[in-house]
Each structure stands twice: as C-alpha cells, then as structure tokens.
Amino acid sequence: NLVYLLWKEDIILAGKIKTTKQFIISQTILYVFIMAFVITFRMIFGDKNILIGVMGITAILMLTQINLTVSPGRNFFKLLIINLGIGIFTYIANLNIWLAIPINFIGVFILTYTFYYNLKTAVYLPFILQYMFLLATPITKAELPMRMLSLLVAPVGIILIQFAINKNKTTKSGNKLIGSICDNIIKKINNTGSNEEINDAIKSDANSFRKIVYDSRKDDFYVTEEGRLKLNIVIILEKLSILLESNIKNKKITNDLQICLQELKRSLGKEDELKDIDNVISKILNNYNREDINDLVELRILNTINRLKLALEELKLLGKENYNKIKSSNDIPEEYKMANIHKREFYTKSVKFSYAIRLSLGITISAFIADYFKFAEGRWIYFTAFAIIIPIYELAQKKLRDRIFATLVGGAIVVISFTIFKNATIRMLILMVAGYLRSYTSTYRYGTIYTTISAIGAAAMTSGAIMITMDRITFVIFGIIIAVIINRLVLPVKMKDANEELLGTYKQVIYEMLNNVCKESLDKNNSTHEMDTLLLVTTMIEERLAVNNADYIKEDYTDYFNKMRILIIDIYQLYTLIRIKKNENNDISYLNDYLKVLPNINNVNINEVIKKIEENIKASNEIDNKIIFANIRGILTEVNEIKNLSKILSNKAV
Numbered sequence: 001n002l003v004y005l006l007w008k009e010d011i012i013l014a015g016k017i018k019t020t021k022q023f024i025i026s027q028t029i030l031y032v033f034i035m036a037f038v039i040t041f042r043m044i045f046g047d048k049n050i051l052i053g054v055m056g057i058t059a060i061l062m063l064t065q066i067n068l069t070v071s072p073g074r075n076f077f078k079l080l081i082i083n084l085g086i087g088i089f090t091y092i093a094n095l096n097i098w099l100a101i102p103i104n105f106i107g108v109f110i111l112t113y114t115f116y117y118n119l120k121t122a123v124y125l126p127f128i129l130q131y132m133f134l135l136a137t138p139i140t141k142a143e144l145p146m147r148m149l150s151l152l153v154a155p156v157g158i159i160l161i162q163f164a165i166n167k168n169k170t171t172k173s174g175n176k177l178i179g180s181i182c183d184n185i186i187k188k189i190n191n192t193g194s195n196e197e198i199n200d201a202i203k204s205d206a207n208s209f210r211k212i213v214y215d216s217r218k219d220d221f222y223v224t225e226e227g228r229l230k231l232n233i234v235i236i237l238e239k240l241s242i243l244l245e246s247n248i249k250n251k252k253i254t255n256d257l258q259i260c261l262q263e264l265k266r267s268l269g270k271e272d273e274l275k276d277i278d279n280v281i282s283k284i285l286n287n288y289n290r291e292d293i294n295d296l297v298e299l300r301i302l303n304t305i306n307r308l309k310l311a312l313e314e315l316k317l318l319g320k321e322n323y324n325k326i327k328s329s330n331d332i333p334e335e336y337k338m339a340n341i342h343k344r345e346f347y348t349k350s351v352k353f354s355y356a357i358r359l360s361l362g363i364t365i366s367a368f369i370a371d372y373f374k375f376a377e378g379r380w381i382y383f384t385a386f387a388i389i390i391p392i393y394e395l396a397q398k399k400l401r402d403r404i405f406a407t408l409v410g411g412a413i414v415v416i417s418f419t420i421f422k423n424a425t426i427r428m429l430i431l432m433v434a435g436y437l438r439s440y441t442s443t444y445r446y447g448t449i450y451t452t453i454s455a456i457g458a459a460a461m462t463s464g465a466i467m468i469t470m471d472r473i474t475f476v477i478f479g480i481i482i483a484v485i486i487n488r489l490v491l492p493v494k495m496k497d498a499n500e501e502l503l504g505t506y507k508q509v510i511y512e513m514l515n516n517v518c519k520e521s522l523d524k525n526n527s528t529h530e531m532d533t534l535l536l537v538t539t540m541i542e543e544r545l546a547v548n549n550a551d552y553i554k555e556d557y558t559d560y561f562n563k564m565r566i567l568i569i570d571i572y573q574l575y576t577l578i579r580i581k582k583n584e585n586n587d588i589s590y591l592n593d594y595l596k597v598l599p600n601i602n603n604v605n606i607n608e609v610i611k612k613i614e615e616n617i618k619a620s621n622e623i624d625n626k627i628i629f630a631n632i633r634g635i636l637t638e639v640n641e642i643k644n645l646s647k648i649l650s651n652k653a654v
Contacts (some may be wrong), residue, residue, distance in 0.1 A: 033386035045150040067166040067215040071336045079155035090134035104364040113358040119540035138378035177209045179265040204414035214536040223532045226323035229315045274316040281309040354491035357390040362389045384479025402445035410452025411469040514598040521595045567638040
C-alpha cells in the first residue's frame with residue numbers, strides 16, 4: 001500500500017477527476033498492477049531495493065506521456081546512464097557526510113536541469129524521488145552489485161511499455177482527436193451547441209494533437225511525414241472553424257463541408273483507410289465554379305477544403321509504411337540543438353536554472369541535517385523541502401499551506417484510528433483504503449492527506465502512532481523552514497519573471513514564423529521542420545502560461561491569446577499556400593514586396609500596407625491570388641488588433 005502512495009506523492013493532478021465506472025475499474029487494475037510489480041521486485045532484489053521498484057513503476061507510468069519510440073535505442077541508453085548514475089552518486093554520498101554535500105548538490109542539479117522542461121510536462125519527479133529514497137536507504141559495498149542490477153529494470157520497462165502504448169501514437173490517438181474536431185465543427189455548422197464550448201473543445205483537441213506531434217519529433221526537431229501532414233490537416237480544420245464564425249449565407253457550402261468532415265472522420269478511423277476520400281472531396285469541389293462566388297469568406301472555405309484534399313492525397317501517396325519517415329537534407333539549425341537550448345537557459349533569471357539550484361540546495365542541506373543529527377525518520381525533512389521548493393514563488397505559498405494542512409489532518413486521522421483499532425490487520429486495511437482513495441483525488445491538498453496517512457501509518461505499525469505523528473510533524477516543519485528560506489532568498493523567480501520569459505519566447509517564435517514565410521517565398525527554406533517546430537512551440541507556451549496563471553487569467557488575457565492563436569494559424573496557412581504555389585511552379589515574385597513586410601512588421605505603417613493589399617484584392621482576376629492577399633491582409637489586421645490589445649494590457653501582469 002505504501003508503494004502505491006509514494007509514486008503518486010507530490011504529483012498535482014490537472015483538472016477535476018470525473019469518477020465513472022470505467023475510471024474506477026482502470027484505477028483498481030492500476031492499483032493491483034503496481035502492488036504486484038513491487039511485491040515481485042521486492043522478492044527478486046530485496047527490501048533495501050524495494051523503493052527502486054516503486055520509482056521504476058512511477059517512471060514507467062509517467063513517461064508514457066512522452067513518446068520515446070522515435071529513437072528508442074538512444075533514449076534507452078540515456079535512461080540507463082541516468083539510473084546507474086543515481087545509484088553511484090547516492091552510494092558515494094552515503095559513504096561520508098561531508099563528501100555528500102557536493103555529490104548531492106551536483107547529482108540533484110543534473111537530474112533537475114535535465115528533466116525539468118519549460119514547455120512540456122516535467123518528468124524529473126521519479127528520478128529525484130529515487131535519488132532521495134536511495135539516500136535514505138544506504139547499502140554496503142557487498143550490496144552494491146544487486147542495487148545496480150535493480151536499477152536496470154526501469155529503463156528496460158520504460159522502453160517496453162513505450163512500444164506498447166506510444167508506438168504509432170499519431171495514428172492511434174491522433175486520429176481520434178481529428179475525428180473529435182470534425183464532430184465539433186459539424187456541431188458549429190448545425191448550431192447544436194454553444195459556440196464558446198465548441199471552440200474550447202476544438203482548441204483542446206487541437207492542442208492535444210499538437211503535443212503528440214511535438215513529443216514524437218526525432219532529435220526534438222524533425223517531424224515525421226505522418227506528423228507533418230496530419231498537423232497540416234488539424235490546422236486546416238482549425239481555420240475552417242474560424243471561417244465559420246462569419247455569417248455564411250450559402251448553405252450549400254456548409255452542407256458540403258459537413259459531408260467532407262464526415263468523410264474525413266470515417267476515412268481516418270483507426271487505420272487510415274484513405275482509398276476514396278480525395279475522390280469524394282474532388283466531386284464536391286467540382287460542383288463549384290469559383291468565378292461565380294463573390295463572397296471572399298466562401299471562397300476561402302472552398303480553398304481550405306481543396307487544401308484538405310491535397311493534404312489527404314499526399315498522405316495516401318505516402319503510404320502507412322512511410323509514416324515515420326523523415327524528409328530532410330539539412331542538419332538541425334544551431335539554435336534548435338538541445339545543447340544550445342540548455343546553454344540559453346543557463347542564467348539566474350531562468351526558471352529552469354533557478355529551480356535546479358534551489359532544489360539542489362534544499363535537498364543537500366536537508367539531507368546533511370538528517371545525517372548529521374542521525375534522525376531515524378530524517379528523510380521527511382528533505383521530502384518536505386522537495387515538495388515545497390517549486391519553480392515559481394507565488395505557487396509555493398499555496399503548496400506550503402496545503403502541506404501543513406494535509407500533515408496535521410493526516411496525522412490526526414492516524415492517531416485517532418490507531419487508538420480505536422489495535423488489530424494489525426484492521427490497521428493495514430485502513431492504509432490500503434487510504435492508498436486506493438488517493439487515486440480519486442484531484443488536488444495536492446487532499447491527495448497529500450492520504451499520502452500522510454499511509455506514510456505515518458506504515459511507520460506506526462511497529463511504533464507508537466502519537467510519537468511517529470509528532471516526529472513527522474516536527475520534520476515537516478524543519479523541511480518547510482528550509483524550503484521557505486531558500487524560496488525567498490535563493491534566485492527567487494516570481495510569476496512576473498516566469499511570464500516575461502515565456503512571453504519573450506512566444507513573441508520571438510512568432511517573429512521567426514513570419515521570417516520563415518518570407519524565406520519560403522525567396523526559396524531560402526528547404527524543409528518544413530523549422531516551421532512545424534515553431535508552430536508546436538507556440539502551443540506549448542500557451543499551455544504553460546495557462547497552467548502557471550490558472551488563478552490569475554482574466555477575460556482580457558483570454559481574448560489576447562485567442563487572437564494570437566488565430567494569427568499563428570493564419571501565418572502557418574500563408575506558409576502552406578506559398579509552398580503549394582511553388583510546388584505547382586507558379587510565379588510568386590509579385591508577392592515578395594508584401595511578404596518582406598512580415599519580418600519587419602514593427603517598422604512599417606501597417607494600415608498603409610493593408611490599403612495597398614485591398615487594392616490588389618479588387619484588381620486581381622486570379623481567385624488564388626485574391627485568397628493569398630486576403631490571408632496577408634488578415635495577418636496584418638490581426639497584428640494591429642493585438643498591438644492595440646497589448647497597449648491595454650501593458651500595465652497588467654498576465
């Protein structure tokens with residue numbers, strides 16, 4: 001039971017848990033699986049290595065949210081080095097209390113800096129917990145080989161589970177998300193739901209798809225061919241949803257769009273049966289003579305449907321056997337190499353760097369105090385410090401209050417229940433129930449109550465409940481004091497600092513997207529990998545800002561980021577349109593003067609450029625040219641709106 005609690009400790013679940021019959025069954029199966037895994041691990045590797053099994057199953061479960069199947073060999077080697085490194089570092093640290101100071105600081109810093117990500121979900125938790133558990137469980141030289149052997153289990157298990165869950169994830173999970181987006185756009189067409197709820201659902205599904213592609217990149221840069229084409233399809237669907245916000249008078253177009261969406265969902269299904277879909281869409285488009293349609297929005301819908309057809313044709317020609325193929329003749333640009341990304345974040349105001357320093361210091365000091373005074377349960381000092389030292393200062397304050405509350409309530413429950421029930425079997429049942437109920441909590445505060453019940457209760461099985469509870473509370477207070485001092489005095493990063501870092505990156509990424517459009521028109525861009533990565537990064541930044549500021553975001557800021565998202569979609573759409581025109585060997589030199597404006601958008605009079613573009617839209621006889629000019633106009637108009645909104649928000653914190 002304690003095992004099940006420990007792997008969940010200090011995880012804050014996002015959102016509310018919806019308790020359904022299926023959820024209850026899945027949690028029960030998971031609970032039984034974890035217990036069986038750890039009991040088996042204990043039988044093979046012994047009591048002193050049981051917590052390696054706990055953290056092994058934690059890592060296996062947590063890392064399922066990241067796709068490691070693109071480069072399994074390299075990822076396995078990394079995990080192996082990290083795990084064995086933890087074993088060696090903790091063994092050396094336990095040899096000498098003074099040698100432990102630099103060893104623990106360096107070890108925790110490397111783990112935190114390596115596995116804490118500014119944009120995607122951080123996965124440092126199981127590795128840091130494993131480090132602390134091994135510190136709390138010293139071994140002799142004779143026991144070292146068995147410990148090192150036990151540390152091999154997690155890397156093997158992680159990769160095996162990865163192939164079971166994440167292999168072909170873009171197809172298996174991605175297609176369901178695309179189908180859900182299609183369903184919601186159909187709802188919008190038929191006015192069968194709240195537009196706001198529909199838009200939120202489309203955004204959520206699109207973000208989930210983008211994250212799948214983001215995590216499936218090779219070398220954190222190269223997007224697979226399936227990922228590239230289906231990402232384009234998702235952007236097309238998002239654009240269609242945006243266009244439907246206008247009042248479409250031609251109901252034939254919206255009815256035909258609905259047929260296309262239904263066919264798209266059916267064809268993708270689970271296995272990408274794309275045999276006839278492009279023919280179906282072609283027949284629909286052949287019913288229209290675009291010269292007879294004067295409404296620009298309706299023309300853009302038809303053009304977007306045509307681009308959907310082209311993307312599906314390309315996907316069909318690719319073939320499933322080539323889905324994981326990567327097209328690129330270029331090396332990764334220097335600014336996208338992980339080594340350079342780590343270097344850029346190595347400064348005192350960086351969230352990643354400051355958090356790694358603070359956490360390393362907190363665990364090192366706490367472990368030293370526990371060892372120096374030979375506290376039997378001293379590990380609770382550094383576990384508490386680990387829980388309270390978090391990346392952003394304001395968020396630590398709430399966690400601090402929750403930790404104190406949970407420790408007091410959990411301790412009180414153990415004292416009362418163990419006073420009433422003296423039977424060891426009944427006490428064990430209480431701990432098992434607490435462990436099982438932990439999986440149904442959606443907040444740190446209440447989840448930690450169950451964790452405290454399990455931790456104190458397990459220790460109290462062989463000692464007095466009141467004494468153990470008082471020890472736990474005392475050590476938690478020590479850990480809190482250490483964490484509070486470090487959070488306040490050592491490289492504190494406040495919400496404003498974190499937001500400035502993210503928003504600075506966000507604006508830079510959008511500038512690079514505009515620059516890529518210009519480079520594409522000038523034949524200076526040979527692959528889509530950079531543009532795809534930039535698009536995906538904007539999603540990760542938006543998600544991170546939303547999580548960090550969940551209690552602070554107001555309607556004005558929601559409008560700001562919604563407009564930014566539309567701008568990003570339109571930039572990507574323009575980029576795709578230009579690539580299509582080039583692939584068809586069309587001359588696009590007439591666009592160059594307007595496209596060159598995009599990277600220099602802060603140095604031009606946007607309103608004057610918009611007027612010239614509108615003149616081109618009126619003068620142009622080519623419908624495709626009208627659509628491209630309309631897209632450029634849309635981008636410039638959106639930039640203007642965002643600038644005005646930025647002025648309104650300039651004196652407010654995000």
